[in-house]
Each structure stands twice: as C-alpha cells, then as structure tokens.
Amino acid sequence: AGARRPPHVAMLVTPGMGHLIPLAELAKRLAARHGVEATLITFASTASATQRAFLASLPPAISSLSLPPVDLSDLPPDASIEMLMSEECVRLVPALTEVLSRLMETTRLVAYFADLFGADSFDAAVATGVPRRCLFFPGNLQGLTLILHLPELDVSMPGEFRDLAEPVRLPGCVPIPGADILSPLQDKSSPSYSIGPIIRTDAAPVASDAPRAACLDWLDRQPPKSVVFVSFGSGGSLPTEQMHELALGLELSGQRFLWVVRSPSDEGAVNANYYDAESKKDPLAYLPAGFVERTEGVGLLVPSWAPQTEVLAHEATGCFLVHCGWNSVLESLVHSVPMVAWPLFAEQRQNAVMLSEGVGAAVRVPATKRKEEIAAAVREVMAGPGKGAEVRAKVATLQKAAIEGLLEGGAATAALDEVASRWTGAEHA
Numbered sequence: 001a002g003a004r005r006p007p008h009v010a011m012l013v014t015p016g017m018g019h020l021i022p023l024a025e026l027a028k029r030l031a032a033r034h035g036v037e038a039t040l041i042t043f044a045s046t047a048s049a050t051q052r053a054f055l056a057s058l059p060p061a062i063s064s065l066s067l068p069p070v071d072l073s074d075l076p077p078d079a080s081i082e083m084l085m086s087e088e089c090v091r092l093v094p095a096l097t098e099v100l101s102r103l104m105e106t107t108r109l110v111a112y113f114a115d116l117f118g119a120d121s122f123d124a125a126v127a128t129g130v131p132r133r134c135l136f137f138p139g140n141l142q143g144l145t146l147i148l149h150l151p152e153l154d155v156s157m158p159g160e161f162r163d164l165a166e167p168v169r170l171p172g173c174v175p176i177p178g179a180d181i182l183s184p185l186q187d188k189s190s191p192s193y194s195i196g197p198i199i200r201t202d203a204a205p206v207a208s209d210a211p212r213a214a215c216l217d218w219l220d221r222q223p224p225k226s227v228v229f230v231s232f233g234s235g236g237s238l239p240t241e242q243m244h245e246l247a248l249g250l251e252l253s254g255q256r257f258l259w260v261v262r263s264p265s266d267e268g269a270v271n272a273n274y275y276d277a278e279s280k281k282d283p284l285a286y287l288p289a290g291f292v293e294r295t296e297g298v299g300l301l302v303p304s305w306a307p308q309t310e311v312l313a314h315e316a317t318g319c320f321l322v323h324c325g326w327n328s329v330l331e332s333l334v335h336s337v338p339m340v341a342w343p344l345f346a347e348q349r350q351n352a353v354m355l356s357e358g359v360g361a362a363v364r365v366p367a368t369k370r371k372e373e374i375a376a377a378v379r380e381v382m383a384g385p386g387k388g389a390e391v392r393a394k395v396a397t398l399q400k401a402a403i404e405g406l407l408e409g410g411a412a413t414a415a416l417d418e419v420a421s422r423w424t425g426a427e428h429a
C-alpha cells in the first residue's frame with residue numbers, strides 16, 4: 001500500500017529568491033505532470049515577507065517548512081555570500097537529517113534535491129536513506145562547461161583569471177575575458193571555492209489571489225513596447241554614483257521606464273539584499289535631486305520588488321535593463337524582451353559576455369557607466385536600426401524556441417518526463 005502513496009520529493013532551498021523560484025517551478029511541473037508532492041525546505045535566515053507570500057501562493061501539493069536558525073557569528077565579517085550559504089548548509093545537516101527521517105516515515109520520499117550551495121546537505125539524505133540525490137543545476141551550459149573544466153583550468157592556469165592576457169576558451173562557448181569569469185572564482189586564496197548563484201525558471205507567479213500590482217495598471221496606460229523595465233534581480237543594488245548615472249541616463253534616453261529601485265550598495269556588499277529582498281531604507285531618497293519630479297508620468301519607480309514575470313509579459317514592455325541573473329534572462333527571452341546588460345556579481349558578467357557577444361540578445365552597458373552610454377544602449381535596444389534591430393529579431397527567434405521546447409513533446413518537457421518517470425515508476429508516451 002505504501003508504494004501507492006504519491007511520490008514525494010524534498011528540496012533544500014538555499015537563500016535567495018532566485019534559488020527558491022526555479023525550484024518551486026520545478027516542483028509545480030513535477031506535481032502537474034507526475035502527481036509528485038514536494039516539500040520545500042527553507043533556511044530560517046531567509047524568512048522575509050516576500051518569501052512567505054511566495055510560499056503561501058504555491059499549490060497544495062507543495063508544502064514548505066523552515067529549518068531552525070543557525071549561528072554564523074564566528075565567520076569572518078567579510079565572508080562571501082557563497083561561503084555563508086555553504087557553511088549554513090553544513091551546520092544544518094543534523095536538523096535536516098531529522099526532517100528527512102520524518103518525511104521518510106510519513107511520505108513516499110523518492111528524491112532529495114539541493115542546488116550547488118547545498119551539496120554538503122547530501123550527507124543528511126545519505127544518513128536517512130533517501131533513494132536519490134539530485135543536484136539541481138539551474139544555470140546555463142556555459143556555466144556548467146566552466147565548472148566541468150575547472151580542474152583542468154586550475155592546473156593549466158597559474159594565476160588569477162582576471163590577470164589572463166587571453167580570454168578563457170571553452171568548447172562551444174564564446175571566449176570569456178578572465179575578468180568576466182564567475183566572481184567567486186576570482187580569488188584563488190578564498191576558502192570558498194563554490195560557484196555563484198546559477199538559477200533557472202520560466203515563470204514565477206506570486207500570490208495569485210493578491211491584488212494586482214499598481215505598476216501593472218500603470219503599464220496598461222503606456223503604448224505597446226514603449227517601456228524600459230529596469231531591475232537587478234532579487235538581491236542586486238548599485239553604488240550611489242552608478243544609481244545617479246542610471247537615473248540621468250534613463251532620463252536622457254527619453255524613453256518611458258519602470259525601475260525597481262533599491263537603496264544603494266555602498267554601505268554593504270553589492271549583493272547585500274540577497275538574504276532579504278526588501279530594502280532597509282527608502283531607496284527613492286538616494287536619487288538625484290529633481291529626478292522624480294522631472295520624470296513624473298514618463299517613469300515609474302517601484303521600491304525593492306515588482307512582479308517581474310508579469311511586467312515582462314506585458315505588451316507595454318519594450319526592453320529589460322537587466323543584471324543578467326539567469327532567471328531574469330530566461331524570463332526576458334520567454335517573453336521576447338530584448339535586453340540591456342548591466343551585470344553586477346556572480347556569473348552575471350560572463351552571462352553578459354555571452355548574451356552581448358555570443359547570443360546577440362543584449363547590448364552591454366560599457367564599464368564606465370556614464371549617463372550618455374546608458375542612454376545610448378537603451379535607445380539602441382528600444383529602437384536602434386543596427387545592433388538594436390538584430391537584438392530584437394534574435395529574442396523573437398529565441399522566444400519561439402523556448403516555447404516549442406516547453407510544449408507537449410518539446411525537448412525540455414521530454415527530458416523532464418524521462419528523468420521523473422524513472423523514479424515515479426510512471427510510464428510516459
């Protein structure tokens with residue numbers, strides 16, 4: 001009789017909405033297509049209002065629970081975000097072992113999922129005898145290729161990536177300048193050799209019964225493809241000076257814009273918001289004098305968080321000024337929105353190289369980040385006849401490919417069916 005209970009999967013969600021969203025999306029697909037139930041296991045340190053609302057909006061087949069808080073106060077104050085996540089994960093193994101034992105008793109637990117930062121938690125799955133351990137790699141092939149070649153690169157490359165005279169050449173990938181390689185790999189002396197947040201999703205609806213966000217009503221009143229959407233992911237924020245240039249650059253571009261504004265990063269790390277999606281202070285207070293008044297009606301400023309997939313799906317959205325987090329990039333492509341690339345940290349810089357020089361789906365803002373350069377990149381992607389037109393055509397082609405892959409019988413759907421039916425015992429045509 002036990003075998004007839006629905007198959008159940010447990011998923012460890014490391015901090016960051018960009019990790020939660022794609023895992024939840026995968027759980028939803030497994031539930032819808034394979035009758036799989038899922039338990040999302042979150043860290044106590046990430047219990048933000050945004051995360052709670054997101055978890056509450058998931059279908060009944062997906063439940064969640066939070067692990068107990070962990071003391072990380074003994075870690076160095078400048079510990080990287082990757083180190084914090086991995087270390088928290090190691091220290092949670094005993095608590096996680098208890099959670100998994102309980103799930104083994106009460107459900108038909110067929111698989112345990114963790115992402116790259118959660119690999120140490122596999123110890124808990126082994127201890128409790130969960131039949132399968134899956135490492136969820138939600139990044140792209142470029143990122144995976146880099147990781148698979150790291151042992152080789154480590155031997156052949158004496159110094160740091162950023163000091164290389166020649167770009168890094170990987171099979172099937174556009175050459176990547178050393179300085180643009182994944183940020184946690186930029187310091188070989190760092191104790192944490194783990195890789196950056198690499199994540200993936202196709203849609204991320206938040207709380208279906210919540211009132212419609214005001215920024216969507218604002219978009220309803222704008223002409224088709226007229227608005228530049230500006231957002232730096234769930235955790236990114238800019239130093240004050242760049243925030244000013246961006247504001248002035250948007251104004252100079254003459255385009256309408258919808259900007260998810262966060263307080264500047266100067267007081268903390270560039271990814272300080274990662275553990276908590278809400279800004280600590282009023283972000284609008286940091287904008288250049290008179291900017292809000294001058295751009296009234298043309299621009300809309302949303303503090304901290306916007307319903308990004310709905311914004312990208314809206315017909316008024318014409319371009320996405322994006323930090324190149326992989327979820328955001330995929331969401332943009334699925335909705336055929338051309339991109340202006342403004343990478344910040346983790347693998348975002350190498351994604352920016354791939355998108356602008358390899359794929360041709362984005363124009364990258366020069367490193368100097370002057371307002372004139374920002375305005376020019378935005379204008380080019382919105383309406384430019386040269387590179388901009390190519391980028392707009394390219395994203396339309398990629399949207400078609402993405403949608404086809406996800407259709408019944410499409411490549412992505414077939415691959416998921418194949419792997420899931422191995423552990424659920426179900427047959428699929």
Ligand code: UDP
Pocket residue numbers: 016017018019021197199200201204231232233234235236260304305306307308309324325326327328329331
């Ligand atoms: N996101 C959102 N609203 C925001 C900012 C981000 O809904 O204001 C979502 C976005 O749609 C994406 C995820 O958060 O699914 C961010 O993931 P990504 O990989 O792009 O970046 P990260 O947050 O990991 O840097």
